[in-house]
Amino acid sequence: MNDNVIIKTENLCKYYGKDIHALENVSAEIKKGEVVVVIGPSGSGKSTFLRSLNLLEDATSGKVFFEGVDITDPKVNINLHRQKMGMVFQQFNLFPHMTVLKNLTLAPTKLKGMKAKEAEELALKMLEKVGLADRANAYPSQLSGGQKQRVAIVRALCMSPEVMLFDEPTSALDPEMVGEVLSVMKNLAKEGMTMVVVTHEMGFAKEVADRVIFMAEGSIVEQGTPEEIFSNPKDERTQGFLKSVLNV
Amino acid sequence: MSEFFQTLQSDFIKCFITKSRWKLIWDGLGATLQITLFACLMGIAIGLVVAVIRSTYDKYGKEMRNPLGKALLSVTNFFCNIYLTVIRGTPVVVQLMIMYYIVFASSRNSVMIAVVAFGINSGAYVAEIYRSGIMSIDQGQVEAGRSLGFGYIRTMMYIVFPQAFKSVLPTLANEFIVLLKETSVAGYVAIQDLTKGGDIIRGATYETFMPLLTVAAIYLVLVIFFTRLVSILERRLRNSER
Numbered sequence: 315m316n317d318n319v320i321i322k323t324e325n326l327c328k329y330y331g332k333d334i335h336a337l338e339n340v341s342a343e344i345k346k347g348e349v350v351v352v353i354g355p356s357g358s359g360k361s362t363f364l365r366s367l368n369l370l371e372d373a374t375s376g377k378v379f380f381e382g383v384d385i386t387d388p389k390v391n392i393n394l395h396r397q398k399m400g401m402v403f404q405q406f407n408l409f410p411h412m413t414v415l416k417n418l419t420l421a422p423t424k425l426k427g428m429k430a431k432e433a434e435e436l437a438l439k440m441l442e443k444v445g446l447a448d449r450a451n452a453y454p455s456q457l458s459g460g461q462k463q464r465v466a467i468v469r470a471l472c473m474s475p476e477v478m479l480f481d482e483p484t485s486a487l488d489p490e491m492v493g494e495v496l497s498v499m500k501n502l503a504k505e506g507m508t509m510v511v512v513t514h515e516m517g518f519a520k521e522v523a524d525r526v527i528f529m530a531e532g533s534i535v536e537q538g539t540p541e542e543i544f545s546n547p548k549d550e551r552t553q554g555f556l557k558s559v560l561n562v
Numbered sequence: 563m564s565e566f567f568q569t570l571q572s573d574f575i576k577c578f579i580t581k582s583r584w585k586l587i588w589d590g591l592g593a594t595l596q597i598t599l600f601a602c603l604m605g606i607a608i609g610l611v612v613a614v615i616r617s618t619y620d621k622y623g624k625e626m627r628n629p630l631g632k633a634l635l636s637v638t639n640f641f642c643n644i645y646l647t648v649i650r651g652t653p654v655v656v657q658l659m660i661m662y663y664i665v666f667a668s669s670r671n672s673v674m675i676a677v678v679a680f681g682i683n684s685g686a687y688v689a690e691i692y693r694s695g696i697m698s699i700d701q702g703q704v705e706a707g708r709s710l711g712f713g714y715i716r717t718m719m720y721i722v723f724p725q726a727f728k729s730v731l732p733t734l735a736n737e738f739i740v741l742l743k744e745t746s747v748a749g750y751v752a753i754q755d756l757t758k759g760g761d762i763i764r765g766a767t768y769e770t771f772m773p774l775l776t777v778a779a780i781y782l783v784l785v786i787f788f789t790r791l792v793s794i795l796e797r798r799l800r801n802s803e804r
Contacts, residue, residue, distance in 0.1 A: 368709060370708065396711040403702060403706065407700075407705065410725065473711065
């Protein structure tokens with residue numbers, strides 16, 4: 315396998331019952347340092363695809379390789395691999411019973427054996443970067459949506475992951491808060507983080523993505539540079555989708 | 563009026579002072595608290611294990627990939643269901659007598675037997691309380707924990723239980739209060755608890771009013787005290803949320 319490929323899927327299928335095919339033979343590669351944005355109509359399987367990458371979604375068949383290891387193999391300790399795959403959710407999923415700081419230090423201290431003080435310093439440094447150092451001792455319920463999502467991003471980053479997975483990170487936000495979250499993500503991309511982003515933010519895709527994947531009905535229909543996809547979509551479904559989201 | 567108080571006074575002396583009968587109440591109170599406390603701890607431990615098995619089975623039992631784990635989970639879940647059905651389907655007095663006369667027939671440590679009987683009984687109810695708490699926690703919390711790299715058990719420990727515990731605390735406290743009062747049937751197996759202590763005084767003095775109302779009042783004070791304690795705890799825990 316190519317050294318640059320960090321995640322690779324092979325013929326990933328996900329069926330619910332017999333009739334619902336959420337994923338149909340999805341094969342894709344994510345290279346190190348690449349920002350891949352996955353777009354598509356709702357129900358196209360893009361979230362399912364993203365969630366299969368760290369096995370939050372158990373694929374019915376097919377394989378997922380992470381750093382060359384087949385993590386769909388039941389013998390693999392998935393928890394160790396997940397430590398290197400940060401994930402950000404649409405609903406933030408911060409831990410409401412802990413302060414922001416505790417949210418950030420929990421995993422590094424418990425999973426990586428980091429000292430509490432060291433983890434706190436790291437967390438504060440990261441919070442500083444997203445402009446939230448003053449909220450370290452707040453509880454999630456005291457934060458706005460945009461602040462919650464920035465904390466959630468930092469929580470994943472505190473584990474120093476190799477790749478970050480974003481599952482519609484701005485879809486649950488009020489419009490005026492979308493910008494602050496996207497700008498954090500843009501900075502992350504600039505720093506060279508490998509990112510897979512499922513989003514409806516076409517502006518972000520155009521500006522930041524190295525590659526755009528368009529999915530429909532559980533399959534990858536088309537992929538290419540933002541230029542290729544947005545200016546010159548080949549498939550009819552891509553054209554139809556872009557027309558409907560860009561002309562609103 | 564003064565006559566009434568005089569009778570009251572002489573009744574009081576007869577019931578509690580003569581032959582140091584207050585000791586029956588005092589020692590009985592000790593036994594009651596001892597049984598309640600340890601049975602409660604036992605119930606919480608049993609309840610936790612049963613609730614985890616049941617909720618894990620409900621959520622993941624059908625889609626687990628490891629065949630050995632799946633079989634193990636199904637079997638333990640099956641036994642948990644039997645436990646819940648039997649314990650919740652029979653009266654606690656009968657369970658207590660079965661423990662005393664059959665299971666621990668050779669032991670005369672009746673307080674220990676009562677702790678075990680009430681603990682096993684309470685565990686069944688606590689299990690269902692916990693389970694409802696675990697089920698009420700948003701699945702996203704589990705996913706967030708797992709995505710960070712925590713295994714299932716540790717996700718439960720750090721993320722789900724603390725939140726679930728908080729949401730079931732009032733119900734759990736209620737179960738503790740029910741348990742406290744339920745232990746009053748311990749007299750059936752020759753334990754001198756609070757109720758039995760009062761009853762012994764009644765038998766010895768032929769006074770009904772004084773010993774029984776005193777016992778009732780002590781239970782009432784205990785319940786009020788524990789209710790207050792829990793509401794303080796609840797308020798402290800709530801500080802972090804909403």
